[in-house]
Every structure is written in structure tokens, then in C-alpha cells.
Amino acid sequence: MAAQIFSAIFVIIVGVGGCVAYFWGANKLVDLIFPSRGVAGAAAIDNLRRQGLVRPWLFVGPAMIILTIYLIYPVVETLRLSFLDRGGVNFVGLANYEWAFGDREFRNSILNNIVWLAVVPAACTFLGLIIAVLTDKIWWGTIAKSLIFLPLAISFVGASVIWKFIYEYRGEGQTQIGILNAVIQHFGGQPQVWISLPFWNNFFLMVILIWIQTGFAMVILSSALRGIPEETLEAAVIDGANPFQIFWKIMVPQIWGTIAVVWTTITILVLKVFDIVLTMTNGQWNSQVLANLMFDWMFRGGGDFGRGATIAIIIMIAVIPIMVWNIRQANKETGGH
Amino acid sequence: MAVATGNSFASRFGVHIAVLVFVAIWTIPTLGILVSSLRDKNQIIASGWWNSFASSTQTEAGRLPAASTQVEKDGKFVLEGNIFGDGAKRNISAFGVKSAAPTQYPAGTSADLGDGEILQLNEDGSFVMQSPKAFEGDRGQRVYYASSAPPKFTTENYRTVLFSEGIGRSFMNSLTVTIPATVIPILIAAFAAYALAWMRFPGRALLIAVIIGLLVVPLQMSLIPLLKLYNGVGAFFGMPSKTYLGIWLAHTGFGLPFAIYLLRSYIAGLPREIMESARIDGASDFEIFVKIVLPLSFPVLASFAIFQFLWVWNDLLVAMVFLGTEADQIVLTAKLNALLGSRGGDWEILTTSAFVTIIVPLIVFFSLQRYFVRGLLAGSVKGG
Numbered sequence: 001m002a003a004q005i006f007s008a009i010f011v012i013i014v015g016v017g018g019c020v021a022y023f024w025g026a027n028k029l030v031d032l033i034f035p036s037r038g039v040a041g042a043a044a045i046d047n048l049r050r051q052g053l054v055r056p057w058l059f060v061g062p063a064m065i066i067l068t069i070y071l072i073y074p075v076v077e078t079l080r081l082s083f084l085d086r087g088g089v090n091f092v093g094l095a096n097y098e099w100a101f102g103d104r105e106f107r108n109s110i111l112n113n114i115v116w117l118a119v120v121p122a123a124c125t126f127l128g129l130i131i132a133v134l135t136d137k138i139w140w141g142t143i144a145k146s147l148i149f150l151p152l153a154i155s156f157v158g159a160s161v162i163w164k165f166i167y168e169y170r171g172e173g174q175t176q177i178g179i180l181n182a183v184i185q186h187f188g189g190q191p192q193v194w195i196s197l198p199f200w201n202n203f204f205l206m207v208i209l210i211w212i213q214t215g216f217a218m219v220i221l222s223s224a225l226r227g228i229p230e231e232t233l234e235a236a237v238i239d240g241a242n243p244f245q246i247f248w249k250i251m252v253p254q255i256w257g258t259i260a261v262v263w264t265t266i267t268i269l270v271l272k273v274f275d276i277v278l279t280m281t282n283g284q285w286n287s288q289v290l291a292n293l294m295f296d297w298m299f300r301g302g303g304d305f306g307r308g309a310t311i312a313i314i315i316m317i318a319v320i321p322i323m324v325w326n327i328r329q330a331n332k333e334t335g336g337h
Numbered sequence: 338m339a340v341a342t343g344n345s346f347a348s349r350f351g352v353h354i355a356v357l358v359f360v361a362i363w364t365i366p367t368l369g370i371l372v373s374s375l376r377d378k379n380q381i382i383a384s385g386w387w388n389s390f391a392s393s394t395q396t397e398a399g400r401l402p403a404a405s406t407q408v409e410k411d412g413k414f415v416l417e418g419n420i421f422g423d424g425a426k427r428n429i430s431a432f433g434v435k436s437a438a439p440t441q442y443p444a445g446t447s448a449d450l451g452d453g454e455i456l457q458l459n460e461d462g463s464f465v466m467q468s469p470k471a472f473e474g475d476r477g478q479r480v481y482y483a484s485s486a487p488p489k490f491t492t493e494n495y496r497t498v499l500f501s502e503g504i505g506r507s508f509m510n511s512l513t514v515t516i517p518a519t520v521i522p523i524l525i526a527a528f529a530a531y532a533l534a535w536m537r538f539p540g541r542a543l544l545i546a547v548i549i550g551l552l553v554v555p556l557q558m559s560l561i562p563l564l565k566l567y568n569g570v571g572a573f574f575g576m577p578s579k580t581y582l583g584i585w586l587a588h589t590g591f592g593l594p595f596a597i598y599l600l601r602s603y604i605a606g607l608p609r610e611i612m613e614s615a616r617i618d619g620a621s622d623f624e625i626f627v628k629i630v631l632p633l634s635f636p637v638l639a640s641f642a643i644f645q646f647l648w649v650w651n652d653l654l655v656a657m658v659f660l661g662t663e664a665d666q667i668v669l670t671a672k673l674n675a676l677l678g679s680r681g682g683d684w685e686i687l688t689t690s691a692f693v694t695i696i697v698p699l700i701v702f703f704s705l706q707r708y709f710v711r712g713l714l715a716g717s718v719k720g721g
Contacts, residue, residue, distance in 0.1 A: 011581075012517050016520060016524060024623075027621070057538070060528070060544065062528070063529035064529075066593055067548075067593055070589075074560075078559075134355055137349075141356070148363045150364070154651070155652075155695065158673065158691050158695040165373070177382060179387065215363075219714070272555050272556060275653045275654065278674065279677055291555070295657075298561060308560075308561050309561050312557040322553055330549045331542075
């Protein structure tokens, strides 16, 4: 273990030192090859221009190389693999896609993913908005927000253990140590095995992600609400609007842009959700989702790269509309700069 | 945002109550595992953690002493003593001698066990057993009893988990993965962000668009090709394909789009006059970056560092693909996932392990929340 700590420290030094050495050295090299000081006027201007051509690429170079290896090449390769067989050797055309849409587990995953997409972003945004509005009105709002924000720092696996403890089931009449069944038994209900209840178990898994992500929605929306001009609210009050009208007709329309951002961010997260399903049910009891199914096929029976890649591509297709929208929004904003 | 409506006492009271309910729902789950991790393991399964400050009732089994300790009194053979050999103070409410009926007789009453044998077990654990015949055998009579134990808190679970369940080692592994994977991307991203914000070159707009596009590419797209690549590289050099170096680079790659995006939007917002006056003074881009941009960007660098730290520490997917599951490589999240499988019902192990895995993020989060929130706002509101 000492060797491990030593190698980690060594890597930090080499990594950071290497970066510094590269940027400093490459910069010096450009100055040496195209000197701009101590040469005649015309040549200096010429060299300055050449420096200006080369230097930006030195700055973005390392980032571009890493991004190419770790993200751009894999996207192309995954697309290619989705048309190959399990070992990634023989071309099989659309066979993987045909398999996917005929596979019961895959169709179940798609269906579950649609339910997740319909419920989680909406619930997080709605709860986040409500809490943001309410906490703005009380003196201990900052503390309350901090506590609701806290689960955002907890890993999905940690959160799964936390909620598994809440859903813990003991036979009827026994002392329940899971708080949910304890409450239900206290009020005379029947304790349930929540994570294997057909169909509804999905919702008990979604609760975990909602619990984590509501804090994110709350913080973003809270800051957007602060940006609403006071005058619009005062005018509404003078016109005799009640709090609900003010909320729905004055506040919400003014922060539509932010709501859309929160919604899409959580949507992408939902598409990638894997840890919660893996740790809670591992896809049993019809709770499978695409990301976990993909992981499963990566290793199932020695790994089927063709099918795994196909599932990844289907997740990617769902993300593309949001990606295009993001790029257009960003272009609109940075167009001038 | 001082809305003048809803200021009547009732509605203000309602707001306080509503927020209190939300706060309770959001904190009780975490509180549950914290409290449970500090409880005695027998009490965790005997009563809900919300009752942990009350005495808990549990059914236990004990054995009366062997026949050799009997004394003869008035023609009867008698065994006497206290069932709690350890001197623990517990109250017995009922007892029995069959596992099917462990609470058949109330404490303090005499139970007729047949053949003239009579057993009396009192609340404090003292017992008297009488028989007309001599007791035989080395093993005494088995006795079941329901006792209530006072609340017992302990750090024993933490000791077990850290030193014998391998969580301590995994903690070190997580640190080993997280710190380099947080530090390395910062400088690489900062240089790229500066170039994209303040240098003019063909293809810049396209690069920015590509990076914004990469922000949302699901990790799942990268896993299989990178797994193949790593296996290939490992085989080529005759090395294992699952190494710390591999995961450091992977996290660097996956973190870069967000890092560049976040840093670029901040650096682009630095005042133009500072850059231009430095340029007029003859400073090169490199000097401007090192002497002006880097120091001014400290808050956003801190924001990114916190994000990356939390993301790498909490990651399960990348660790499961690029690191092994042996003790020398398994990180906390993967270890916790493995424990869920192997120690499914042992809540003292699970709650304690879970708390160990979330404690570092919670500390980072609470001490640096300001930077975290700033990063969150800059990262999602501006460009989306």
C-alpha cells in the first residue's frame, strides 16, 4: 500500500510537472523557431504572425488529443461495433438492432427508461421549484436549502444503501426495521417487499434519484427566481393576484429558460442512470434500464461487444436532440465573442 | 424577493411547516444510517433505529449450568445462579425452554417442565431449578428469554468495517484514484480554455461546439472501445490492462469537456482591458495566461476541482470497467456494491460502510459549498 500511495504522489508530480514542462517548453520552442525580438521589422512581423498561427494549437493540443482518444474515437468505434458480432470481428449488419427490438429484456428496459424520463425530471424540477420558493420566504431558508442540497454529494451506491435500509422488509407482525414498512404497519397496513413489487418497484428506485437531484434543481431555480425583477411581482400584488397566480403566471413564465436547462440536465442524467438499478435490483423484477443492460452485456457470458455497443448507440440517439439544442443555444450566446 | 402576499400568520406558519416536512424527508434517510452505524449489531435488527434511544426487546438463548454444580436440599436437587454470567443489566419479561415458544412463561413464575422438574427465572436473571432426581450431563438445560436491553452505542462497527471488511484499504484506493484524477485535468483544461476564450484561430468556433456536444455524450459510448483499447495496449506491453494509470487518464478524459466548458466561460468573462494592457506592455500569451489569467481564475478552478473530486469519488461505472476487484484496486463504491451482495442482511456492516463512503464527499461539500454552488450555476445556467 505504501507503494500505491507513493505512485499516486509520483503521478501527481509527474502529471502536473509534465504539463508545466510541456506548455513552458513548447512556448519557448515557438519563440526560438520564430523569433520576434532582435530581428528586422518585416521578418519580426512575419514571425509574430506564424507564432499566432501555431501557439493556439499548442495550448489546445493536449486537451484535443485526450478528448479524441477518450471520447471522439470511442463514439465512432461504438457505432462501428454495433454492426459487428459479439467479438467485434464479423460484420452482421443490423442483426444487433433486430435482436434488441425483439428482446423482452430490452423492450422492458426501454419502457422503464421512458417512465423514468417522464417522472424523474418532472418531479425534481417541480419539487425543486416549490422548495426554492418556500425557502426564500423564511429566515432559516439557507439552512433548509443546505440540508436538501446535501444528498447531491452522496454517491448513487451510498444512496442505494440508504434507501435499501428504508425499504427493508420483515414478515408481517414482526418488528420492522425499515422505516417505510414500520410506518405502514403502525397505521395498520401490510408491510411490502417494495423493490420487487411489479411495476411500482421502478418508482421506488426513482425516488432515490429524485432525492439526490432535487437539490440541484432547487439551487439553480432559486438563483433564477432571485433574478426576477421586483416590480413585476409588486405590480401583480397591487392588481390583487393571489400567491398561486403570482407563482404560475408571473414567476414561472419568467424562468422558463432555466426550467428547460434543469429539465434537460436531469434528463441526460436519467438516461445514464446505472448505479441505482445495479445496486438495488440489478434489473430483476422487471426494473431493468438501458444503461445497466448495456453494462450487463459488456460482461455477460464473456462479453458481447456488438449488443453492448448497440444499446449504447440507442442511449446516444436519445441524447442527440438535447445535444443539438445545447450547441445551438451556446452558439447564440457566444456568437459575438 | 419580498412578496407582500401570504403574510398572514396562518400562511407564514404553513410555509414553516412545509419546509420542515421537506427538510425532514431529505435528512431522515441519511440520519438513519448514521444512527444505525453507531448501534450495537444485535439492537439494529431488534428495533428500528428511530427507537434506538429506548430499550429494545430481543429474544436470546442461554444455558443453565452443568449438572456438576447441583446441590441437594431437602431431598431435592437444586441448580441456582444467574443466567447473565457477564453481569449485564437486562430485564427479562418472559422465558421458555422450547425454541418454538421462547416466551411461554412470564418472568418470576414457576414453570413445570415435566418429571417433577420446576424452573423459575426472575426478572433480574436469577434462576432456581429443582428436580426430585439428580441432574445429569455436562450440558445444562437450554433456556430462552425475552429481555430488554438498554440502548447501546458503539464504535465497534467502524473498527470491524475498516480493519476486517477491507473498507479501510478501499478508502486508500479511492483516494489514490481521486486525487491525481482531480489534479491532472485542471492545467490541461485551463490552457485549452484560455486559447478558446482569448486567442483567434481558424476552427475555434467548431472546437467550442464539439466540446459542448461532448458534454452530454453518455459515458456508455466510451466504455467498450476503451476496454478494447486498454486490453490491446496491456497485451502489447505485456502489462495488466487494469491499472491506476489507466483510470487516472480515463477520468481526465471524461472530465475534460466540463472542465474546458466551465473554465472557458469564466475566462472569457475576465475584463478585456487587463489582457490588452498586458499585451501592450509586451507580454506574450503564455505570460498573460500564467501571470494574469491563472491567478484570477482561482474561484472557477476550485469549483471544477470540487466537481471532479466528487464525481470521481462517487463514480462506480468507470471504476468497475477500468479497475480490478482485488483488494489492492477496489474503490469504496465498488466495495460497497460488493458488500450489498455478500453481506446483504448485515445492516451493521452496510450502514457503517455506506457512512464511510459518504463522509468525505459530505465534508468537502459542507466546507466548500460556496464554490460548488458557483460551479453549478456557471456550468448549467449560462450555456445549458
